[in-house]
Amino acid sequence: MIIAFLALGAFLLSLVVYYRLFLHPLAKYPGPVLARLTDWYNVYHCFKGDRHIDFVRLHNRYGKFVRYGPNRLSINSAGALKSIYGAHANTKKADFYEAMQFYMDIPSTHCTVEKEQHSRKRRILSQAFSDKMLYAYEPLFVKTLEKYLTRYEKAGDSWSEEYDMNHEFSLFVFDAMGGFCFGEPFGALDDPKKADIVPPTFEGFQGLNVVGHMHGIAMLHLDSLQPRLKKAIEDYKAYSAQLAHECIEKSMKSEKKDPTCVFDVLLDGYKQKGSDAPSIPELESESSLLVLAGSDSTANSMSNVIFNLLNNPPTLARLTTEVRSKFTSASEIRLGPTLNECEYLFACIDESMRVTPVIGGVTQRVTLTGGIEIDGCHIPAGTDVGVPHHAIMRNEDYFEDPWTFEPRRWLTSENTKEAIRTARSAFYPLGLGLTECIGKKWALIEIKLTVARMVYLYDLELVIPEDQKHLSPIDRVHIREAEATDRFTVGSKGPWVRFRRAK
Numbered sequence: 001m002i003i004a005f006l007a008l009g010a011f012l013l014s015l016v017v018y019y020r021l022f023l024h025p026l027a028k029y030p031g032p033v034l035a036r037l038t039d040w041y042n043v044y045h046c047f048k049g050d051r052h053i054d055f056v057r058l059h060n061r062y063g064k065f066v067r068y069g070p071n072r073l074s075i076n077s078a079g080a081l082k083s084i085y086g087a088h089a090n091t092k093k094a095d096f097y098e099a100m101q102f103y104m105d106i107p108s109t110h111c112t113v114e115k116e117q118h119s120r121k122r123r124i125l126s127q128a129f130s131d132k133m134l135y136a137y138e139p140l141f142v143k144t145l146e147k148y149l150t151r152y153e154k155a156g157d158s159w160s161e162e163y164d165m166n167h168e169f170s171l172f173v174f175d176a177m178g179g180f181c182f183g184e185p186f187g188a189l190d191d192p193k194k195a196d197i198v199p200p201t202f203e204g205f206q207g208l209n210v211v212g213h214m215h216g217i218a219m220l221h222l223d224s225l226q227p228r229l230k231k232a233i234e235d236y237k238a239y240s241a242q243l244a245h246e247c248i249e250k251s252m253k254s255e256k257k258d259p260t261c262v263f264d265v266l267l268d269g270y271k272q273k274g275s276d277a278p279s280i281p282e283l284e285s286e287s288s289l290l291v292l293a294g295s296d297s298t299a300n301s302m303s304n305v306i307f308n309l310l311n312n313p314p315t316l317a318r319l320t321t322e323v324r325s326k327f328t329s330a331s332e333i334r335l336g337p338t339l340n341e342c343e344y345l346f347a348c349i350d351e352s353m354r355v356t357p358v359i360g361g362v363t364q365r366v367t368l369t370g371g372i373e374i375d376g377c378h379i380p381a382g383t384d385v386g387v388p389h390h391a392i393m394r395n396e397d398y399f400e401d402p403w404t405f406e407p408r409r410w411l412t413s414e415n416t417k418e419a420i421r422t423a424r425s426a427f428y429p430l431g432l433g434l435t436e437c438i439g440k441k442w443a444l445i446e447i448k449l450t451v452a453r454m455v456y457l458y459d460l461e462l463v464i465p466e467d468q469k470h471l472s473p474i475d476r477v478h479i480r481e482a483e484a485t486d487r488f489t490v491g492s493k494g495p496w497v498r499f500r501r502a503k
Ligand code: HEM
Pocket: 109, 110, 111, 122, 289, 290, 293, 294, 295, 297, 298, 301, 358, 359, 363, 364, 429, 430, 431, 434, 435, 436, 437, 438, 439, 440, 442, 443, 444
């Protein structure tokens, strides 16, 4: 009897193997055999946290189209960006995003898959991200930034101790997100324990990346084998719900007329009780999304900018000259025309987001009825598709010397219009279309103000480990990337930096 069962099992398994390798609609696309057979390939790399590197490896080996799961395609081309994420793309978010349903009662905007529901949630959220509101949030951000930058004052004219900039920016951005979302910094700069919720939450999210690729893991409760996943997400859910509640209570009692943080705007919508008004559980869900979506991505982007600048001293020198010549005091560095004239600053930030992107893997979409065309290939309905951030932004079809940090590639005065247009067509750090990063303008404001003030006030020196001193800047990028962990956003370590008062 047992032998009959085993034989039947082996027969069915061989049918699945045969179908997936030879008859499946994606059978003609190349990829590792294991990935063409099973999503355990993805589960393994999500656990390992190296998807950002793996997609680069896969595309180097297999070319533009890679089948990285039985029903998943990664496509390394600008044409794919448009077909998959463009405003009129015949796609929606893939069921990867529904993994959150196992842990949260109400999906946030980011995890809402159905297009209509997503656009309703996004409409509500976007009121808080208008240009007018971003100006209203700036004063509190600047206050937090000023406080943060005093940390390095004590060094005076000699070099300070070394600081781990990833840790430094994590504390600062977490505080800034408190102000941005709830009108009050969380206090992590004074008491780093206040940010203790952050590291386990990101470990939890690495687990969520795993479940996203194989819902069966949560359905069969195998996720309890990774206790940190459930516990971290539950702790974070309780934490963010409490933040939302405190903010709602405060706002109900407050006489404040003009909104000064995201929650003020969302609560205005709630109080008006219109047909589109968000409910309290929805507000809680959005609050959990915003703090997370805005913290790790921005802190890592900031530490990457500082790493790239210090890893390429001539770029730091040029940026320092630009910033110190445009402003006569750090307090002048605010939003406005003078900041907008700092074109090299903007180019450095774009270039850093290109050469060291902070979103790993691919952001997955599924093709709808009728499928889509990508670069002349028909992709059938129901296929999970995406463009890998780390591969496309280092693709030499779009970027000359793709691994070199070269901000001049973005300057119209120093590159041809054609080269810039080609580079822009594959530039994708903040997403695209109707699901692009809703916080993108705010993120760029935070990074610009922070980097400009930092290089205005301080000279910075990179602490290079002894065994890396002989390496080229590009080698150091590879090392940084290999040491980073992809848990949807890519968390890097360092750089370690010394400060002294600007000379
Ligand atoms: C440099 C920092 C940032 C980067 C690189 C970044 C990148 C991205 C990307 C690529 C997406 C699309 C993700 C996907 O399709 O799954 C996204 C979505 C999102 N981001 Fe950001 N982000 C950053 C900062 C922020 C900030 C500061 C906020 C808010 C305060 C924010 C809020 C969001 C939200 C709410 C979504 C979901 C949008 C939707 O589903 O419609 N992000 N972000």
